[in-house]
Amino acid sequence: SYVLTQPPSVSVAPGQTARITCGGNNMGGKSVHWYQQKAGQAPVLVVYDDDDRPSGIPERFSGFNSGNSATLTISRVEAGDEADYYCQLWHSHSDHWVFGGGTRLTVL
Amino acid sequence: QVQLVESGGRVVQPGGSLRLSCAASGFDVSTYGMHWVRQAPGKGLEWVANIRYDGSNEYYADFVEGRFTISRDNFKNTLHLQMNSLRSDDTATYYCAKGDASSWDPFDHWGQGTLVIVSS
Numbered sequence: 001s002y003v004l005t006q007p008p009s010v011s012v013a014p015g016q017t018a019r020i021t022c023g024g025n026n027m028g029g030k031s032v033h034w035y036q037q038k039a040g041q042a043p044v045l046v047v048y049d050d051d052d053r054p055s056g057i058p059e060r061f062s063g064f065n066s067g068n069s070a071t072l073t074i075s076r077v078e079a080g081d082e083a084d085y086y087c088q089l090w091h092s093h094s095d096h097w098v099f100g101g102g103t104r105l106t107v108l
Numbered sequence: 109q110v111q112l113v114e115s116g117g118r119v120v121q122p123g124g125s126l127r128l129s130c131a132a133s134g135f136d137v138s139t140y141g142m143h144w145v146r147q148a149p150g151k152g153l154e155w156v157a158n159i160r161y162d163g164s165n166e167y168y169a170d171f172v173e174g175r176f177t178i179s180r181d182n183f184k185n186t187l188h189l190q191m192n193s194l195r196s197d198d199t200a201t202y203y204c205a206k207g208d209a210s211s212w213d214p215f216d217h218w219g220q221g222t223l224v225i226v227s228s
Contacts, residue, residue, distance in 0.1 A: 001170065033214040035153070042203060042221055043145075043153065048214040086153050090212045095167045097143065097155040097211075 002091040004100035011106040018074040020103045022087030025068060030089045032070040034063060037102075038083045046085075047072060074105070082107045110134040110217045112204050117222030124194050124226070130187040130204030130219055138163070138182040141207035143215060144189045146200035156202070157189060161209045194226045 005023040012018040022032065032050050035043040045054050047063040050070065060075045074081055087100040116128040128144070144156040157178040158167045166178050177190040187204050201223050205215035 031212040031214075035215070037153075042218040043205075043215075044218070045214050045216050048216070054216065084152075088153075088155075088215070092211070095211070096169065097158065099145075099153040099155060102152040 002094065002096070002098050004087055004089070004098055006085075006087060006100040006103045008101070009104045009106065011108055012074075012077050013108045014077055014079060016077055018077050018081070018105055020072045020074075020085050020087075020105065022070045022072070022100045023068055024070075024089070024098075024100075027068060027070060027089060028066045030065075030091075032063065032065045033088045034061075034072045035086045035088065036081075036083045037086065043086065077105075077107055079107050081105060110206065112206065112217060112219035114202065114204055114219045114222035117202065117224045119225045119227060120194055121228050122194060122196060122226055125190070125192045126194060126224060128189040128191065128202055128204075128222055128224070130189075132185045132187065132206070135206065136182075137180050137185050137187055139209075141209065141211070141213065142178075142180065142187045143205045143207055144176075144178060144187075145203045145205055145215070145218075146198075147203070147221070148197070148200040151200075154200075158207070158211075159187070160211075161207075191224070194224075196226050198224065199226045200224060 034047040037043040050065040051063045141161045201221040206217040
């Protein structure tokens with residue numbers, strides 16, 4: 001089965017830049033999506049198709065996908081960005097939808 | 109606006125059955141791919157099942173092993189998940205999520221989830 005690997009945690013000071021990685025075999029050719037899940041809440045889509053943002057998501061959130069990894073970048077991090085972040089894609093060979101294990105972003 | 113409201117979660121004994129529902133508003137479930145995703149307590153998101161936008165196919169995670177069935181009621185604009193032979197490791201919050209026509213499309217709207225606890 002296809003696996004997406006994320007670091008369990010990332011910490012960053014307010015105003016700095018957070019980068020959350022997601023690794024997967026040849027994922028550069030697939031559309032990667034990112035979700036934010038705050039404590040006790042449902043997930044929210046923050047980046048789709050590698051680098052697009054849904055309406056209402058700040059420009060501080062951006063994405064990149066190439067080769068065997070994708071990255072979610074959050075610029076000028078705010079306390080309100082503290083959450084779990086998940087990458088996700090569709091694996092065509094198995095017709096399965098796959099989530100990464102999630103990364104907890106802590107704002108120091 | 110798009111809204112998804114899950115219901116049906118409760119405590120059920122191992123081996124039991126449960127039917128989850130997801131009432132949709134603001135869009136027509138019969139024309140969008142729909143998903144169930146679960147999250148065990150303190151764990152990450154795990155995709156469970158999908159029904160294609162045109163209803164032509166259903167797909168399931170390997171752990172389902174023929175125990176779950178995804179379906180939709182177009183007249184009531186509702187998505188369902190019938191779960192049989194439940195096990196303790198099925199304990200989780202179950203979310204329904206809206207996709208789109210293409211399999212690679214994101215899950216752009218989610219419900220608030222319904223909690224299923226499998227325990228004797």
